[in-house]
Amino acid sequence: MSFNLVLDAILGERITFYEVECLACGFNEVYYADPHTNKQIGRACQHCDSIQVFDRNLEKKQMVQLDGLP
Structure with a gap:
């Protein structure tokens, strides 16, 4: 699965900050x-295959590790 597709699924619409x-x-x-x-x-770091989502409502962070991405 493409890293960008995973970003789309997890973060949705976004711009580079x-x-x-x-x-x-x-x-x-x-x-x-x-x-x-x-x-x-x-x-997100594509090389590490990691995405961190900042929960805007609760002001907490959740780390998502993506194993097996090319």
């Missing part, structure tokens, strides 16, 4: 924002 170096692997970690409110909704 900014990119930083991933602390785990050194590649780009992308922070995403809601295109309507411009609030951050999550971050």
